[in-house]
Amino acid sequence: MKIATFKHAGERKVGLVEDNTATINPFEVTAEQAQQGIQYLIELHLAGKDLPPTSTALGLDEVTLEAPLPRPRRNLFCVGKNYFEHAHEFSSSGFDSSAAQGAVPEHPIVFSKVPESVTGPGAFIEFDPEVSSAIDYEVELAVIIGKPGRGIARANALDHVWGYTIVNDVTARDLQGRYSQWLIGKSQDTFCPMGPVAVTRDEIDLADTGVRTWVNGEKRQDSNTGLLIFDVPTIIETIAAGVTLLPGDVIATGTPAGVGIGFKPPRYLVDGDVVCCEIDGIGRLENTLKQRTGQG
Ligand code: MG
Secondary structure, X not given: OEEEEEEEOOEEEEEEEEHHHOEXXXXXXXXXXXXOOOHHHHHHHHOOOOOOOEOOOEEHHHOEEEOOOOOOOOOEEEEEOOXXXXXXXXXXXXXXXXXXXXXXXXXXXXXXXXXXXXXXOOOEEEEOOOOOOOXXXXXXXXXXXXXXXXXXXXXXXXXXXXXXXXXXXXXEHHHHHHOOOOHXXXXXXXXXXXXXXXXXXXXXXXXOOEEEEEEOOEEEEEEEHHHEOOOHXXXXXXXXXXXXXXXXXXXXXXXXXXXXXXXXXXXXXXOOOEEEEEEOOOEEEEEEEEEOOOOO
16 A cells, blocks of 8 residues: 555645555545644554545645655654665765774664654755755665564564655765764754655565666666665664664665765755655655755
């Protein structure tokens, strides 16, 4: 199933996306239940309950898609340097404050992005050139946790997954390099586009799913989730060893090679650039860069 959070006639709703007819069937939920996007559906599933009935289908062109979880309940977990070629391109960029540990990490590097950095498909990625002049893109498969747990073994880890979406882990490289903790450089307002939909876990083959990015139509990243250094079960086992994972938690699994910092000289994003992140089975997440004026 593909499920989207969207706005229609000024109200937030969640619905089932039908690709073949380009329609969306809104679930009959209250405004309060829809406010948290797909969170309510994840909790219904956890409780062993059926999805709510749907009402009259709307055309996808009649709605504005939002992030499936417009404001996750807590920070997103993210994994750094989790594809070999990207680990090497980043380590040699001069901006890697973890480079002393070697290009390819021995253990997953886990950092976080604040929930308020999340924005939706089609929204602007806003930046202030006085804060950062090195904005970069990172397409990532993001895991959405369904079943809570701590001490989760690799063998059972996928039982805790509700589904997947796309995250663009937008990064201010200069801030990432300046501060040894990556949170500031990764958590700038609007630096976490998510969507365009969430899919249930049966829709994705973790061993073989294409992951790509285009900037202004030029392909920059082209890889496959089968090439992750630490696979999804390992990531879940690592985080959940002592941190209880909760329904609705999001884990971005890392980006492949081809980010702006990997070019010589680097190719950072500028005002008006259009970034399109694609993952097979989920769709395309497109956002445009916008230079902020003043403090607005
Ligand atoms: Mg990343």
